[in-house]
Amino acid sequence: MTETLRPVAPLMERSSRGWMVVRRFLRRRLSVIGLVCVVLLYALAFLGPLLTPWSYAEQDPTAYLAPPSAQHWFGTTQIGEDVFAQTLRGLQKSLTIGLLVGVISTGIAAVVGTVAGYFGGWVDRILMWVVDLLLVIPSFLIIAILSPAFRGKTWLILVILLAAFSWMITARIVRGLTLSLREREFVLAARFMGVSPWRIIARHIVPNMASILIIDATITVGTAILTETGLSFLGFGVQPPDVSLGTLIASGTNSALTFPWLFLFSGGLLALTVLSVNFVGDGLRDALDPTSTHAGRRRSGE
Amino acid sequence: MTGFLARRLVNYVLLCLVATFLAFALGSATFSPLGQLQGRNPPPPASVIAAKRAALRLDEPIPARFVAWMGGVVHGDFGSTIDGQPITDELARRIGVSLRLFTLGAAVGIAAGVVLGVVSAIRQYRPSDYAATLFSFLMLSTPTFLVGTLLKFGALRLNELTGTTVLSFTGESSPGLPGGWWAHLGDRLAHLVLPTLAIALAQIALYSRYQRSAMLDVVGSDFLRTAQAKGLTRRRVLFKHGLRTALIPMATLFAFGFGLLITSSVFTERIFGWYGMGDWFVYGVTQNDTNIVATVTLFVAVVVLVSGWLSDVLYAALDPRIRL
Numbered sequence: 001m002t003e004t005l006r007p008v009a010p011l012m013e014r015s016s017r018g019w020m021v022v023r024r025f026l027r028r029r030l031s032v033i034g035l036v037c038v039v040l041l042y043a044l045a046f047l048g049p050l051l052t053p054w055s056y057a058e059q060d061p062t063a064y065l066a067p068p069s070a071q072h073w074f075g076t077t078q079i080g081e082d083v084f085a086q087t088l089r090g091l092q093k094s095l096t097i098g099l100l101v102g103v104i105s106t107g108i109a110a111v112v113g114t115v116a117g118y119f120g121g122w123v124d125r126i127l128m129w130v131v132d133l134l135l136v137i138p139s140f141l142i143i144a145i146l147s148p149a150f151r152g153k154t155w156l157i158l159v160i161l162l163a164a165f166s167w168m169i170t171a172r173i174v175r176g177l178t179l180s181l182r183e184r185e186f187v188l189a190a191r192f193m194g195v196s197p198w199r200i201i202a203r204h205i206v207p208n209m210a211s212i213l214i215i216d217a218t219i220t221v222g223t224a225i226l227t228e229t230g231l232s233f234l235g236f237g238v239q240p241p242d243v244s245l246g247t248l249i250a251s252g253t254n255s256a257l258t259f260p261w262l263f264l265f266s267g268g269l270l271a272l273t274v275l276s277v278n279f280v281g282d283g284l285r286d287a288l289d290p291t292s293t294h295a296g297r298r299r300s301g302e
Numbered sequence: 303m304t305g306f307l308a309r310r311l312v313n314y315v316l317l318c319l320v321a322t323f324l325a326f327a328l329g330s331a332t333f334s335p336l337g338q339l340q341g342r343n344p345p346p347p348a349s350v351i352a353a354k355r356a357a358l359r360l361d362e363p364i365p366a367r368f369v370a371w372m373g374g375v376v377h378g379d380f381g382s383t384i385d386g387q388p389i390t391d392e393l394a395r396r397i398g399v400s401l402r403l404f405t406l407g408a409a410v411g412i413a414a415g416v417v418l419g420v421v422s423a424i425r426q427y428r429p430s431d432y433a434a435t436l437f438s439f440l441m442l443s444t445p446t447f448l449v450g451t452l453l454k455f456g457a458l459r460l461n462e463l464t465g466t467t468v469l470s471f472t473g474e475s476s477p478g479l480p481g482g483w484w485a486h487l488g489d490r491l492a493h494l495v496l497p498t499l500a501i502a503l504a505q506i507a508l509y510s511r512y513q514r515s516a517m518l519d520v521v522g523s524d525f526l527r528t529a530q531a532k533g534l535t536r537r538r539v540l541f542k543h544g545l546r547t548a549l550i551p552m553a554t555l556f557a558f559g560f561g562l563l564i565t566s567s568v569f570t571e572r573i574f575g576w577y578g579m580g581d582w583f584v585y586g587v588t589q590n591d592t593n594i595v596a597t598v599t600l601f602v603a604v605v606v607l608v609s610g611w612l613s614d615v616l617y618a619a620l621d622p623r624i625r626l
Contacts, residue, residue: 136317137324138602140565144587145325145595149332226445230569233447234584246447253451253573260455267448275443 024287031283037276041269045091054082056089056243068261075261077251087266090245093238094225095273097159101224104163106170106217110209113174114201118182128175131168139165140227147236155238158231162224170216177209211288218281222274229270245270310614314607318600323368325599326592330364333590335384358384371593375600381593389597392582397601399474400578403567404560404605406498411505411563412556418506419513420545423521434510441507446566450500450573457496471496472575497574501566505559512555516548550621557613561606 026032052073054060060072060080068075074083116127143161150157181187182205190200206213225245231237232246240247245266252263335358339351359367371381380389422431441449457469470476470493475486520526521544529539568580579598586594 133320136603137321138561138564138599138606140568141325141583141595141599141602142328144583145328146332147587148334148590222443230445230447230565233445233569234572236587249447249451253447263451267451271440271444271448274445275439278439278443 021287025283028283028286030279031286034276034279034283037272038280041091041273041276042095045088045095048088049085052082052085054085056081056085057241058082058085065259067259074265075259077262078255083261083265086243086248087245087269090243090248090266091269091273093155093242093244094229094246094270097155097162097228097238097244098221098225098273098277100159101162101166101228102217102221104159105167105220105224106213108163109167109170109174109216110206110213112167113171114178114205116171117175117178118197118201118205124175128172131171134165135168137165140230143227143231144234144236147231151239155242158228158237162227166220166224166227170213170220173212173216174209177212178205181205181208215281215285215288218277218284222277222281225270225274225277245273307611307614310611314611318603318607319372321603322372322596322600326368326371326596327364329592329595330367333592335590335592336360337590338384357386371596380597383594384589384591389593393597393601396577396579396582399576400567400571400580400601402474402494403497403501403570403576403578404563406494407501407505407563407567408556408560410498410502411559412509414502415506415509416513416545416549416552418510420517420540420548422510423514423517424540426518431514434514438507438511441503442511445569446500446504447569447573449503450497450570453496453500454573467492469496474576497570497576500570500573501563504566505563508559508562509552509555513548513552516551517544520544520548546620550617553613553617553620556616557606557610560609564602564605 049055054072058081060076060082062080063072063076064080065078066072066076068083072082072084074087076082077086112127112131116124143158143165146161150161187200187204190204191197195203228237229244229246229249232244233250235247235250237246238244248266249263249270252259252266255262336351336354339346339354355361359370362370374381378390380393382388383392418434422434425431454471457471460469461467470489474493475490476493521540526539526544529543530536534543564580567578568583570576571578571581572584579601582594583598585591586598
């Protein structure tokens with residue numbers, strides 16, 4: 001009996017949770033393609049400017065509204081700016097904003113959710129009231145209203161505003177998980193040993209919901225990019241002289257019908273970015289949280 | 303039931319007030335409505351600026367200004383713009399434009415989304431299912447302003463190919479159109495096609511995903527097998543017993559989707575040149591006009607909460623277990 005069991009042990013060791021997650025993720029082709037695209041897009045946004053002699057603010061007086069050519073890969077604008085350089089600059093800004101908002105909002109959600117769930121009582125009630133209030137407020141309109149306040153100031157204010165309005169639903173989920181986790185034996189044991197509440201939250205509760213937080217951060221990156229470009233499109237987001245994919249699309253749409261290169265590249269890259277991020281998020285959800293019954297994916301027969 | 307819905311309604315009214323106050327307060331705090339007047343060249347006399355200051359009540363604290371404005375709103379007077387135009391007249395004009403877009407967009411989006419979701423659930427893992435999935439992913443990743451612009455682009459190409467105006471894409475009607483009432487109706491419908499599509503496509507994508515998974519849950523359930531074993535036809539089982547159950551979770555989603563629809567209608571109105579509420583909001587922010595912005599926010603809050611209330615009613619109507 002023992003002899004037949006022996007070879008199994010090393011196999012079990014190798015397929016630890018981390019490997020299992022990686023294997024599950026790699027099994028989904030679309031998610032892998034999405035991940036490759038995201039990596040390539042970041043590389044393009046940050047390394048791409050090295051490939052072209054033009055900078056995003058530079059003007060070429062010999063080429064106004066020139067179609068894509070060997071010299072200007074994506075063509076030029078009305079005042080001779082290189083569309084390739086501009087698009088990369090916009091992509092840089094949009095990707096950075098998306099990533100920052102994802103990280104910050106997930107951080108807020110983790111802190112608020114665990115604190116509300118762990119301490120309970122009036123702390124819980126106040127925090128959840130704030131959550132409900134922020135959920136009802138039309139965030140898109142509020143950020144637009146505040147836009148004159150950050151005109152001419154740093155785009156980081158926009159990041160903070162976007163993050164401030166995108167953490168609420170996750171905080172609710174985190175709170176629910178905390179409510180069940182805090183009754184578990186290992187948390188009770190830690191508490192009776194005299195570990196401080198903050199330490200319990202940081203060392204025992206947050207690590208146990210890491211998968212949810214990772215999934216959420218990824219999904220928030222996608223939605224944040226969509227909101228940011230939307231605001232920028234209307235002129236309420238990233239402010240000139242800085243560019244984002246949204247402002248580029250906005251300035252391109254006026255003449256999109258006759259000079260399609262002004263907006264086709266930025267539009268295509270934006271759709272590709274969000275699509276890839278969504279695929280990665282989907283794959284992560286399936287890999288990290290196999291119990292989730294998320295809309296659109298029911299893996300019967302697996 | 304009535305008591306529950308009434309309590310919900312009171313709660314919603316309070317939330318509307320909070321949202322509107324926030325928009326009003328933030329607008330008052332960040333906007334500089336005198337900027338345009340002060341920036342004029344040659345500069346206007348100080349007395350003019352002082353008069354404007356007094357007219358806009360800029361020296362009063364924000365809560366007092368809000369109470370004064372809200373007092374007017376209760377009596378159907380939404381105040382005036384910075385230029386002194388009455389907001390109420392403009393509001394009546396613009397609400398019609400926006401509501402037409404909302405209702406059509408929501409109706410098309412819900413109907414087509416539910417049908418698409420049900421079809422891809424019933425024919426799971428067939429080419430049609432994969433096509434629907436691909437469509438949804440593409441649509442959910444493409445912002446409305448891109449979809450709208452591409453639609454406009456496509457319509458122009460179509461018009462060029464056919465040599466006539468098959469699809470119109472500017473404004474909500476052709477100005478100075480000859481012909482009678484029917485010609486006008488046809489013209490308005492022709493103008494509606496593209497903006498409605500721009501709004502509905504994302505809605506279809508969102509709803510079809512959820513409808514698909516809700517329907518899949520139901521299709522595999524025991525009570526459907528029982529119903530079929532009893533001798534009901536498959537069509538009857540799927541639509542009478544299956545779809546009704548699968549629609550229950552969707553009722554909540556419709557309210558959420560409506561919020562999305564309002565945001566995307568802002569872009570649609572801008573792109574297709576419709577002078578609706580979304581377009582007005584953008585104008586209000588660029589003009590630094592607090593009253594316009596607060597009016598639009600109140601409108602949005604009311605629309606969202608009415609749709610939320612309707613989805614509560616729908617929920618109760620669909621689910622026989624709910625006795626409130």
